[in-house]
Amino acid sequence: MEIIKKWLLDWFKKNALIDEKIVEASLNEDYFEKGWLDSFKFITFILDIEQEFGIRFANDEFQNKEFSTIAGLCNIIASRKNEKK
């Protein structure tokens, strides 16, 4: 889980140019509400996650409220990886 979290923090720092400390302090906040990602960056975010962790999200997962926070996303990714095992 820590590996997933670190990867997500790095991603936001590199791609959305959001300081790591700010992201870390907002793990349970809605990153859409914060305006960190536009539509294009969101697609890149999803595709990068899928490539990095070898998973593929389904449509209804995008609508899961957990998807819009970093903490929630960590849980989703972790559980998808566990399913694969």
Added chain:
Amino acid sequence: MINVKEHLENIFSKNSSKVFVTSVFSGVEYTYDDIQLDSLRLATRLRLLGVKNGDVVAIYLSNCVEYIIIYFACMHVGATVVPLNYRLHPTEIQFILEGAMPHVLFRARNFTQEFDCCVKHTITFVPNAKDGEEYSFFNWLQGIEPMVSPFEDLGVEDAFVVMYTSGTTGMPKGVEITCGALVKNGMVFKDAVELSPDFKFYNILDLAYLGGFYNLMLIPFLSQASIVLGETFDPRSMVYFWDHVKNHGVNALWLVPSILSILLAIDRSDAAADYCKKFMKRILVGTAPLASTLKEKFEKRYNVVLYENYGLSETLFITTNSPKDGKCKGVGRVLQGCEVVVVDVYGAECAPGREGEIIVKTPYRMKGYLGIHDCSLGNIDQGQDRFQTGDWGYIDEDGYLFITGRTKDIIIRGGINISPKQIEDVLLKHPVVEEVAVVGMPNDFLGEEIIACIRVRSVVAPQEIIRHCQQYLAAFKVPAKVVFVEQMPRSVTGKIQKGNLKKLLAEG
């Protein structure tokens, strides 16, 4: 010859009990009668506030049914609407308000940014709040009996709406468009693409732009059709896109190429494709060039035909592909009443198949740019009433127009025009930036992405440059990437050659 006022009034009276707008936000359905009645009540309110023919009404809202009511109310009293894109930087909105000097400003309660300008009356409410809910717009209309007749003071040849578009000169320019042009061009367009009252469009484009107001509100109105009004397409709304389409029985879409790309990337099931095959009647595409690979992919995936069209804020629709033709090529054929010629660098007309600049002559042309009364701006040839589009292309033997490039220095990102000069001016404010050239580079989703090439006096991190831009620019205008260069490619006269710069960037 169409009588515009009568025509608009007849549409309302012929369709009184038909649903015109369904709000995705509240689930409420508004009939043509509801919209007309509320717009007449609002028009009465505006009169009581002293709004006269030609006065400006500004709108600072996200998509909501109230936006539509305000547009119609302004038609009734002959006011000029200045819609404000809420995503613009506050300095840009301030600039627009100072130029427009609105008599009334409608604003969303959650948009807390204050502006320093002389607005006589500001009306603040919670968009999409139902009648009776706190801060509902409809509470403000309660008890008002309409004392204005439909379209009573509409000046058909007066500026009805001022759409701000990025030009080549930096700050946005206000394009003054008459109601007469909108209605007549809209009628010609809807006939060309065979829209009819059984069409139901999903409006996910911003009502502050022609895409949301004209393409997806007024043209469906002129077609006596209906619309489902949703949020502007963004990361949150896009994951619900196909759900709303299916749940509301949408059978027509108008999309920009970047939305096509995003939908292809995010849609992981076949449900939407199955729906489209059974129910989708028409998908129109415009506002930015559509790559043929993207067109083929989308059409194949969703079992649809995409009808591409072409127009500008300054000219409204010029060409479209049509179901009547049985085939689609380029951006379609010239609409009735318009003329298109392609000219070479000497101004001579090109033969079919030869590329040149696209020049348009159209009766639906803008009135002018707000505050600029000298029309010899370099893009309007007053003597021959021709408009230089700044786009490059050719007309084939069958009369289909193809867009192949651009002569004007504009970036089109996600269907929105962006002025490189505006971004360059901001970058030059940074103390270490010596020289800058901002270009658009191809991007699979957005069409183009903004790249800033800069020559600096001393070392600086790219993030520092981006943060600087964020202070002065709307988020969608901040460069995606900063590239440091030792020198810029130049012509013999010393001008930066952006074309060569783009080639160098493409080579890496």
